[in-house]
Amino acid sequence: MMNKYERHIFICTNRRDEDNKKGCCARNGASEIRDAFKEAVSKRGLKGKVRANQSGCLDACSFGTAVVVYPEGIWYSVPRPEDAVEIVEKHLIKGEIVEHLLIPRSWAKP
Numbered sequence: 001m002m003n004k005y006e007r008h009i010f011i012c013t014n015r016r017d018e019d020n021k022k023g024c025c026a027r028n029g030a031s032e033i034r035d036a037f038k039e040a041v042s043k044r045g046l047k048g049k050v051r052a053n054q055s056g057c058l059d060a061c062s063f064g065t066a067v068v069v070y071p072e073g074i075w076y077s078v079p080r081p082e083d084a085v086e087i088v089e090k091h092l093i094k095g096e097i098v099e100h101l102l103i104p105r106s107w108a109k110p
């Protein structure tokens with residue numbers, strides 16, 4: 001089956017109550033991060049090839065704003081909107097993993 005998009009970016013925008021110890025990406029600026037991804041995808045002419053979607057909790061709450069890029073399955077911790085732009089410029093356009101924003105591999109192991 002053909003894929004409609006070459007890549008999907010999922011950006012957690014989940015919000016929890018202020019007193020929830022797990023925290024949440026919404027309190028780490030997730031909506032600004034999501035907007036930065038969408039704007040950068042559009043500005044670089046990637047609409048139709050790359051889809052930036054907000055998502056619910058990705059179970060990487062301590063790394064918020066948590067982001068995953070498929071089909072590669074690369075997980076990023078994205079603290080600032082300019083970091084979202086860097087991921088679009090380097091990962092999505094040049095195919096380079098943005099090492100300094102990666103969520104540590106040890107987290108993903110069962």
Ligand code: FES
Binds near residue numbers: 014066
């Ligand atoms: S709240 Fe964002 S990964 Fe859980």
